[in-house]
Amino acid sequence: MAPEQRSTLDDRLAARSAELTPAERRVAEVVAAHRELVAFGTVAELARRAGASGASVIRLSDRLGYRGFRAMQDAVRSELTTQLRPAREKIRRPIPGDLIASVGDSAAESVRRTFDQIDPLQLERVAELIAQRRRRVLVVAGDAGAGIGRQVVTHLSMLRDGVESVAGGSVAAGRQLAGTRQGDVLLCIDLPRHDRDVVRVAELARMRAAAVVVIVDSPLSPLAEGAEAVFPVESHDVGPFDSYVGVLALSEALVAATARRLRSTAAERLDEMEQIWDDLGAIGPT
Secondary structure, rough: OOHHHHHOOHEEEEEHHOOOOHHHHHHHHHHHHHHHHHHHHHHHHHHHHHOOOOOHHHHHHHHHOOOHHHHHHHHHHHHHHHHOOOOHHHOOOOOOOOHHHHHHHHHHHHHHHHHHHHOOHHHHHHHHHHHHOOOEEEEEOOOHHHHHHHHHHHHHHHHOOOEOOOOOOHHHHHHHOOOEEEOOOOEEEEEOOOHHOOOHHHHHHHHOOOOEEEOOOOOOHHHHOOEEEEEOOOOOOOOOEEEOOOHHHHHHHHHHHHHHHHHHHHHHHHHHHHHHHHHHHOOOOO
């Protein structure tokens, strides 16, 4: 099947990948990883991100069967619009025949593509920030990701002191942000459509010189502006709702990297917790 007959950008990239020049391949890698940059950026911005020329961007558009960059941009915008449809529209779509296989394949692909985008150096740098116990660590998440936010707080607080969730409500959030100092860390977790309170908390934390780290769908997200580090994640639909499996997997990688840096002190802390739980009879035998 020719690329012109295919409906998605991924299909077109797969069909022509073997034919790309090195410069076109660099552009294609950026196109595949950063759809929002294609949808809302310019030829020059895309070329600069890929370390290629504007001509390479145009040639890739043509090779993929689009009538120039604008046509590729329009197609990607259309795909993003479909992905961001609210739940009330998604629930009316046809149901796949093999639901378990469909969801399982999508979840595995989301995790794979999320981990393909992780910059190991950036992950270690953020883990080092979180591991420095003089820094206060706050975690804020949108409503859909609140459970993951609580899990991150629970796990990090078992490794070190000074880890808190940013409470819901402007008054409580303001009270916590009032204690934020330069060098503290704010971890933000959210996917579109973004919770305005999360965006505002991130803005206020940056104003107070905190190191803002975001787990989000795209480096072009409003949460990513001015952030110390951005971890983009891939998402997919689970019925009418966006899946957070990529967010959870990346969060676990960040906690694991932090635990490795705090290994000696965290081991003593966990031993003490286990002893207290045993004394209280809080947890049954394994």
